[in-house]
Amino acid sequence: MAKRFWKNKTAVGTVFFVVLIALLGILASWIAPNDPYAADILHKYESMSAQFPLGTDHLGRCILSRLLYGIRPTLGLALLTMLGTIGIGALMGLLAGYFRGWVEELIMRIVDVMLSFPSQVMVFAVVALLGISVQNVVLANVFIKWAWYARMIRAGVMQYREKNFIQFSRCIGTPEWFILLRHLLPSIAADLAVLASLDVGWAIINISTMSFLGLGVQAPTPEWGAMLNEAKNVLTSNPSQMIFPGLAIVVLVSVFNLMGDALRDVLDPKEVAK
Amino acid sequence: MITLENICVSFKSEHQKKWFETTRTQVLFDINLSIPKGSCIGILGESGSGKSTLGRVLCGLLKPDSGTITLDGVPIYGSKQGRKLLQQKLSVVFQDYTTSANPRFSIQEVLLEGIRARQRKGEPVKDLAAELSGLLSLVGLDDSFLSRFPHELSGGQLQRVCIARAVACQPEVILFDEAISSLDAHTQVQIMDLLQELKEKLSLTYLFITHDLTSITYLCDEVLFLYHGRITDHRPVCTLHQTTDAYAKKLLQSILI
Numbered sequence: 001m002a003k004r005f006w007k008n009k010t011a012v013g014t015v016f017f018v019v020l021i022a023l024l025g026i027l028a029s030w031i032a033p034n035d036p037y038a039a040d041i042l043h044k045y046e047s048m049s050a051q052f053p054l055g056t057d058h059l060g061r062c063i064l065s066r067l068l069y070g071i072r073p074t075l076g077l078a079l080l081t082m083l084g085t086i087g088i089g090a091l092m093g094l095l096a097g098y099f100r101g102w103v104e105e106l107i108m109r110i111v112d113v114m115l116s117f118p119s120q121v122m123v124f125a126v127v128a129l130l131g132i133s134v135q136n137v138v139l140a141n142v143f144i145k146w147a148w149y150a151r152m153i154r155a156g157v158m159q160y161r162e163k164n165f166i167q168f169s170r171c172i173g174t175p176e177w178f179i180l181l182r183h184l185l186p187s188i189a190a191d192l193a194v195l196a197s198l199d200v201g202w203a204i205i206n207i208s209t210m211s212f213l214g215l216g217v218q219a220p221t222p223e224w225g226a227m228l229n230e231a232k233n234v235l236t237s238n239p240s241q242m243i244f245p246g247l248a249i250v251v252l253v254s255v256f257n258l259m260g261d262a263l264r265d266v267l268d269p270k271e272v273a274k
Numbered sequence: 275m276i277t278l279e280n281i282c283v284s285f286k287s288e289h290q291k292k293w294f295e296t297t298r299t300q301v302l303f304d305i306n307l308s309i310p311k312g313s314c315i316g317i318l319g320e321s322g323s324g325k326s327t328l329g330r331v332l333c334g335l336l337k338p339d340s341g342t343i344t345l346d347g348v349p350i351y352g353s354k355q356g357r358k359l360l361q362q363k364l365s366v367v368f369q370d371y372t373t374s375a376n377p378r379f380s381i382q383e384v385l386l387e388g389i390r391a392r393q394r395k396g397e398p399v400k401d402l403a404a405e406l407s408g409l410l411s412l413v414g415l416d417d418s419f420l421s422r423f424p425h426e427l428s429g430g431q432l433q434r435v436c437i438a439r440a441v442a443c444q445p446e447v448i449l450f451d452e453a454i455s456s457l458d459a460h461t462q463v464q465i466m467d468l469l470q471e472l473k474e475k476l477s478l479t480y481l482f483i484t485h486d487l488t489s490i491t492y493l494c495d496e497v498l499f500l501y502h503g504r505i506t507d508h509r510p511v512c513t514l515h516q517t518t519d520a521y522a523k524k525l526l527q528s529i530l531i
Contacts, residue, residue, distance in 0.1 A: 171361070172366075172388070174390070
């Protein structure tokens with residue numbers, strides 16, 4: 001596995017990039033050239049300079065520092081959302097796909113109900129119901145999105161369930177936890193990796209959207225979506241304030257999507273056999 | 275050892291004529307069969323005759339609509355105890371060796387699953403490494419295979435590993451669901467010789483599901499003809515030429531020509 005990973009340049013590159021971004025976020029307080037909260041109205045809309053590498057925003061705050069500090073809520077919350085959705089989705093999908101019968105009926109009918117609502121509108125509704133805060137955005141995203149993953153993972157499990165090695169295990173009475181954890185979970189790991197990294201991309205966009213609309217991370221905290229929100233008033237007069245957070249979101253989401261594809265190749269043993 | 279009485283199996287049809295109707299297609303009709311210990315019975319039939327369904331019923335994966343199947347006098351469907359008994363005594367080798375082993379498992383892990391089944395029976399396994407190489411040498415492979423993965427083996431080698439895995443559980447009955455049909459003629463003979471050897475060494479009972487009459491005459495004592503879900507003939511292999519059944523005759527003729 002490790003050998004296959006190092007051979008795949010896209011996988012190494014994207015994982016390295018994500019780790020780098022995460023490190024930048026963690027070490028933001030040492031790296032950032034300025035205090036992200038320090039407003040200096042006299043230096044607003046300044047262009048790039050040695051003191052403010054990416055210029056300043058409408059309150060004279062350093063955009064680079066705010067971008068670096070913004071990694072924490074953006075990436076952290078997205079990862080948290082991903083863990084929640086994939087965790088619940090994988091558990092439900094595995095149970096529904098493997099045990100069938102009434103377990104499947106129950107889970108899949110709930111999933112059907114969840115899927116019959118437009119997800120974005122439901123996220124708004126849940127946040128409006130629970131109150132505007134970051135935790136509620138994460139909760140709402142997990143609550144709405146798990147059904148998608150449950151359905152996709154169930155399809156994968158059903159495909160492997162009829163495979164001969166599972167039939168053999170059931171026939172000789174291998175314990176159910178062994179079949180689920182050692183046979184089925186690794187078999188769908190490739191699908192899970194793709195879903196997980198696509199999900200992080202989706203969660204970054206979604207959390208940024210919520211912050212942009214003022215429903216997520218609140219004003220002084222630097223978050224990429226919230227930064228876009230602040231920049232939208234000066235879109236024509238000072239476009240650079242919008243370009244950098246926008247670019248950061250696009251790049252990070254694309255990297256996560258690329259990573260999903262690369263990880264699928266790494267985790268699929270047959271790809272290497274060719 | 276295993277007795278089947280009036281086994282009937284049906285499946286819900288895909289295309290229902292009316293809404294909410296549940297028309298069922300019957301696949302097996304009134305199967306009666308008794309399998310004595312130490313025998314080798316071939317179940318022969320064309321595609322769609324229900325022989326694989328019968329196999330699934332026998333390994334405890336499909337509950338029949340009616341009828342009873344007992345193992346040493348204990349019914350295997352309906353009670354947990356009977357199911358457990360079957361799991362301890364029966365092992366299976368499948369036709370499609372490409373999906374028979376988890377592609378993410380090394381051969382060692384594949385065999386370990388069988389050995390773990392034996393440990394569950396309460397039999398201690400002291401020396402795992404010796405056990406593994408013993409199993410491999412039993413099917414004519416060497417220790418270098420242990421660290422390999424299924425896709426790195428040829429079809430015949432992988433089928434041997436599957437047989438080793440089936441033997442690793444120390445079963446009393448092994449069910450072969452078209453286990454050798456997909457191999458070439460030369461490998462088939464090799465595997466059948468191997469099976470015969472194992473049968474004598476470990477005093478096993480074999481159940482052979484196949485559409486290939488030649489392999490049955492090579493290996494089995496008794497043959498069972500399955501046609502459209504019914505047993506049409508059941509006789510010892512040596513009296514095969516005396517068959518009175520029309521379907522069996524047709525099958526025999528098609529092979530002799």
